[in-house]
Amino acid sequence: MADLIKLNGLQRYYEVGGETVKALDGVDLIINHNEYISIMGPSGSGKSTMMNMIGCLDSPTDGTYEFEGEKVHEMDDNQLASIRNRKIGFVFQTFNLLPKLTALRNVELPLIYANIPKDERLELAEIAMDKVSLTDRMHHKPNELSGGQRQRVAIARALVTNPSIILADEPTGNLDSKSGVEIMDVFDELHNEGNTIILVTHEAYIAKHAHRTIHILDGRIEKDAQNKTTKQRKQPSKKKATL
Amino acid sequence: MFAYVESLRMALSAIWDNKLRAALTTLGIIIGILAVTLMGTLISGLDRSFEKSMSFLGRDVLYISKHEWFGQEEWWEIRNRPDLKVDYIEKLKNQSKYVIAAAPVAMRSVNITRKDEMAMGINLAGTTPEFAQTAFMNIESGRFYTEGEDRSGARVIAIGYDVANALFENENPIGKKVKIGNYVFRVVGVTEKQGKFLGLFSMDNRAIIPLGTYQRLFARRGWMRLDVKVDDEHIDEAKDEIIAIMRRLRGLRPEEKNDFAVNQQDAFRQQYQTMKIAIGGTGLFITVLSLVVGGIGIMNIMFVSVKERTKEIGVRKAVGATQGSIMRQFLLEALFICLFGGAVGIVLALGGSFLIDKFVFPSTMPVSLALISLILSSVVGVVAGLAPSYKAARLDPIEALRYE
Known part of the structure; x- marks a missing residue:
């Protein structure tokens, strides 16, 4: 089976006021199926660009990007839209419902x-709503839901096409800590069910939910390591899943 | 397939969310469609009443008089022309092979009285019995006067429908006496109700007496018209022939211009066509103008709509909407705003047509025009929606998601 995601020398440059901003400057990365990854970095480090790139919202200036063997860097807008639709589920900080x-x-x-x-x-939508335990709120509009509930709706939307990967950009950034914990539990559970998840965050305690953390600085991968707590974390989530 | 249905549903719900805005935007379209359909109705009504008026004249009747109906000659030229004479009639009938019937007509305005009743401003015609053939009128009751009465100068009169009504409210006028000035006439016939000629003067507001009587009592000389009914398969030849005969009667040399005119219904027709083009042109101008203005309004509101929904577009693109589906959604929105305007315009026009039909003159709204209007408004919608929809489709999803 091909790697889920394979980045090779990926670059993304922007022209801003005559100056070239190197948002991504040569990224090599392989992500496998059912990985649970967090991407960390200070603001301006390029992690958002990285997320947009992996999410096929953006095209690289140079380098290659293969998604399950498909060459994303050669795709046109419609092909990108199709791959976003079928293979990628987005969860945003501001929910975007x-x-x-x-x-x-x-x-x-x-x-x-x-x-x-x-x-x-x-x-299918009802099944997805069931996965995030929101079947009793299906006919409410977003403004009738709490922040945590909205984010769970967003997660259900990301899940509904049964994508190869779920991309979450600061998913707890707009939530109180209690809701944040709930949302992270949902992600943990989704991972246990076999989903591949990438979290973009700048909070260490969120990043710790993942099994692998990638640090980005100045458009390059600074550090890419497995998290030590992986095994301990798996236990409670599994227990929860059987409830 | 589902995508199209969904685009449609999304477009309609977007319009529904901004009902008032859509309604105001569509005003230009409504006015445009209203203008084009009402104009069509108006022209159809005019056509109808014009044709009705033309039936008073008859396609195959030539009217010889001193001047052209819609001529360009100066008035003094016409004034200096010799009067037409009654004896031309016999000569025309003898010399032309196309003439079927001919009647000289002299006319003046008179008041007709009976006891205390008076009918004022009646067009009194003095003519021969052949007028019944040239004039497209029917006698409703009684009869027209005879050759004998004509020759003997009998004081008999045929009166129009309105005159009969005015003077003899609940009585049969036949055989009764009426007076013109001090002269007493016996009513022999009443003509059928005909209506107005081009909405100007009533054909029912007239009275007819024998020409001999007319000349004896009112005027021997003066204005006269010769109505000549000809073979309707040879109208043009008949006209040429009559001109030739008239020139001979008048003793005109080849280089001299005609000092008379042979008029026919066509003169009215041409005049009417010119007027119709003027009305149609004005209507078309108003229509195009308001459609263009309406289109610009819709384009404007669509740009606003795209701007307002930038974030939504970003979300839709993130979850897999293609440029095509975004474009389709906004194009359909613009299209439906216009179709809505077109439909409202047609409904208003139906109401307007009904009022025109009821209170102005009989008319119908042409169905084809309503269809053309709808097509027109859809074209406006699509054209006006193109630029904003294209802009929406081309939005960068990252930028759009970031938009607040």
């Missing part, structure tokens, strides 16, 4: 662009 749609309709959204018939869409 559409305020006029109910929770269920928000979750359904990616399936619309996957051209799935309506009945099937609603069924």
Whole structure:
């Protein structure tokens, strides 16, 4: 099986006011299936660009990016849209739910662009809502939900297409600590179910949920290491999953 | 397939979320569509009443008079022309092979009285019995006067429908006496109700007496018209022939201009066509103008809509919306705003047409025009929506997600 993600000499330069900003400056990285990764770095380090790049929202200036063997760096806009739709689930810091749609309709959204018939869409969306334990809030609009609930809707939306990878950008950044813990529990559980998860964060205690932490500085990978606490963390989540 | 249905649903719900804005935006389109359909209705009504008026004239009747109906000659030129004479009629009938019937018509305005009743401003025509053939009128009751009455100068009169109503409210006028000035006439017939000619003067507001009587009592000389009914398969030849005969009667040399005119219905037709083009042109101008203004309004509001929903576009793109599907969504939104405007315009036009039909003149709204209007408004919608939709489709998802 091909590597899930393979970055090779990935560069992303921006022209800002005549100056070249090297947001990513030669990144080599391999991510396998069912990994649980956190990406850390101070602001301006390039971690957001990295996240956008992995999420196929952006195209590299130079270097190669293969996603399950598909050459992302050669794709046009429509192919990128398709790979985002089928293979990637996004979870954002600010949730990014559409305020006029109910929770269920928000979750359904990616399936619309996957051209799935309506009945099937609603069924899949309900299953996803069930995974984040929000079946009783399906017909509420985002402004009728708490922050933690909104983020769980967003996670359900990320899950609904059964993607190869879930990308979460500061998923607890806008939440109080209690909701933050709940959300991290959800991610832990999703990982235990076999999902691949990448968290972008600058909080060490969030990063510790992951099994592997990548530190980025000035557009390069500074440090890439397995977390020591991995095994201890796995236990409680597994117990929870069986409840 | 589902994507199209969904785009449609999204577009409609976006319009619904901004009902008032969409309604105001679409005003230009409404006015444009209203203008084009009402104009169509108006023209159809005009056509109808014009054709009705034309039936009073008859396609195959030529009207010889001193001047052209819509001529360019100076008035003194016409004034100096010799009057037409009654004996031309016999000569025309003898010399032309196309003439079927011919009647000289002299006319003046009179008041007709009966006891205390008076009908004022009645067009009194003095003519021969053949007028019944040239004039496209029917006698409703009684009869037209005879050759004999004409020759003997009998004081008999046929009156129009309105005159009969005014003077004889609940009575049968036939055989009764009426007076013009001090002269007493016996009513022999009443003509059928005909309506107004081009909405100007009533054909029912007239009275007809024998020409001989007319000349004896009112005027021997003066303005006269010769109405000549010709073979309707040879109208143009008949006209040429009549001009030739008239020139001979008048003794005109080849280099001299005609000192008379042979008019026909076509003169009205041409005049009417010119007017119709003017009305149509004005209507079209207003339509195009308001559609363009409406289109710009829609383009503007769509740009606002795209700007407002930048974040939404970012989210949609992040979860897999292609440029095409974003473009489609916004194009459909613009299209439906316009179609909505077009539909409202047509509904208003239907109301307007109904009022015109009821209170102005009989008319119908042409269905084809309503369809064209709808197509027109969809074209405006798509054209106006192109630039904003393209802008939305091309938004960078990262930038769009970051937009607050």
